Amino acid sequence: MDATFFDRPAATVAAALIGHGLLVDGVGGVIVETEAYDRTDPASHSFAGPTRRNASMFGPPGRAYVYRSYGLHWCLNLVCETGSAVLLRAIEPTMGLETMRARRGLDAQRLLCAGPGRLAQALGIDLSHDGLRLDRAPFAWGAPQGPVTVAATTRIGISRGVEVPWRFLVPGSPYLSRPLPRAKPGAGPAG
């Protein structure tokens, strides 16, 4: 998981990351949901150009971009090509479950890392991680354990760029922030 992995379009990286393991100080699991944001994307923090907050997005690929969301949550992004990044939205928790439960308070395992804010809280992410290299401690990566099924859908929690299918996920995973949207009636197999 060197810098060349991240030096590609964010959507490419976001899809490729599904199924990889991610640990922060030994705590984490398997990535099951991501979103891509890039320079041409009105929903992206980088859309209006470099600012103090998004400085990491315009730095070298393979670093973390951390920002505060709605005043109370932290969100962890992985910087890709200049001005683009992948938002980590959900992880299947496998390592350091006790630590995650302690950080999040009593919680079902299903909800430990189901959502960008929850994920960041469970992994102990805050502003001190902004700009850190992803190829060294506290970050550690693992290759997918087997074949991975990836679905692409539209993104969540944004008001612009709503139609771009840059949310990537494992369709059947119970650890998603939200399940795969149901297909329109009549548009798919009967059932």
Added chain:
DNA sequence: CGCATGATGCACT
């Protein structure tokens, strides 16, 4: 289960 709403900080205009 679904929708509505309050919490709460800061970058940006």
Added chain:
DNA sequence: GTGCATCATGCGT
């Protein structure tokens, strides 16, 4: 002053 790349809770069905 405004608007969020969110989460937990409360109420109605």
